[in-house]
Ligand SMILES: NC(=O)c1ccc[n+]([C@@H]2O[C@H](COP(=O)([O-])OP(=O)(O)OC[C@H]3O[C@@H](n4cnc5c(N)ncnc54)[C@H](O)[C@@H]3O)[C@@H](O)[C@H]2O)c1
């Protein structure tokens with residue numbers, strides 16, 4: 228059965244582009260948000276002036292500030308609020324959901340208590356609903372302009388995967404499938420940390436070889452961490468892995484990259500976040516991942532270095548330079564294990 232009705236929870240940049248794709252595909256879509264002025268602007272001017280100014284949205288897209296009304300008829304509900312708010316909004320709708328309503332998270336963050344990814348939070352609250360994760364190299368502002376992009380729908384439920392592929396695929400957006408829910412979702416959260424590091428490197432005017440080294444060693448580090456937690460390393464070869472890592476580490480449209488860039492220019496973390504005015508999930512993710520890596524003794528020099536810069540005022544140049552002084556190690560450790568060099 229395909230999706231005819233959908234809801235998107237969240238009035239920010241990514242929620243708006245997901246809702247707009249669904250509307251472009253003739254799916255009756257309601258986008259829920261708290262801000263009444265933005266909702267009125269989407270309904271009347273077909274624009275989200277706060278998060279996607281200048282982007283013409285599909286006139287059929289409806290916005291609402293009534294959460295329960297927004298989700299009641301939706302066959303698929305896309306959750307697109309920052310990670311700190313996912314539990315709160317999903318708990319508010321949970322008692323009103325039917326078991327056949329699918330929940331798809333687009334949120335790339337971690338809940339610190341229990342080190343839970345968003346699909347795990349949603350599953351805890353809605354154990355009987357089909358659950359999926361949408362993740363990939365998806366800068367909202369480019370998709371808003373209908374520039375070509377691709378993503379991954381990950382779920383253990385093959386009906387959900389097929390339905391979401393059909394619901395979101397269009398001339399400018401392509402959806403690939405994965406059954407490694409955990410790997411896809413963890414990858415989306417982890418890459419934000421490395422986008423911050425890449426921001427330091429760019430602000431410091433370091434060379435192209437340095438940038439490539441940072442991105443590639445970021446992939447090695449994040450896949451080492453993910454595999455230690457049970458993910459499939461092959462997932463990191465795909466769009467949700469290397470694809471998303473590359474785009475966020477190279478684009479000034481990435482909010483995480485911009486936070487890193489501002490810090491590389493000498494600004495404080497508070498100044499960088501205030502100047503951004505949008506969510507940069509990587510700042511909190513860095514704290515939680517560092518703690519987890521320490522707990523499990525996972526070697527993550529970039530995470531440790533970035534933490535020192537963000538929270539203890541270390542010089543950002545030292546994060547990249549720190550790679551040069553580590554023990555001699557393996558390039559691809561799934562081919563040559565570090566203990567065998
Ligand atoms: N923007 C992108 O390019 C992009 C792409 C893919 C995934 N994501 C992920 O999607 C998630 C949302 O990001 P975004 O870019 O849409 O964020 P955003 O900063 O553009 O907007 C966040 C929205 O959530 C709302 N919000 C915050 N707390 C809320 C709460 N308690 N209840 C209801 N609404 C609340 C805000 O008012 C705002 O409308 C993040 O985890 C992000 O990593 C973003």
Ligand SMILES: O=P(O)(O)OC[C@H](O)CO
Pocket residue numbers: 335363364365366367419422471474475480481482483484506507508
């Ligand atoms: O703007 P960022 O850094 O939150 O990144 C946005 C998306 O995750 C890119 O895929």
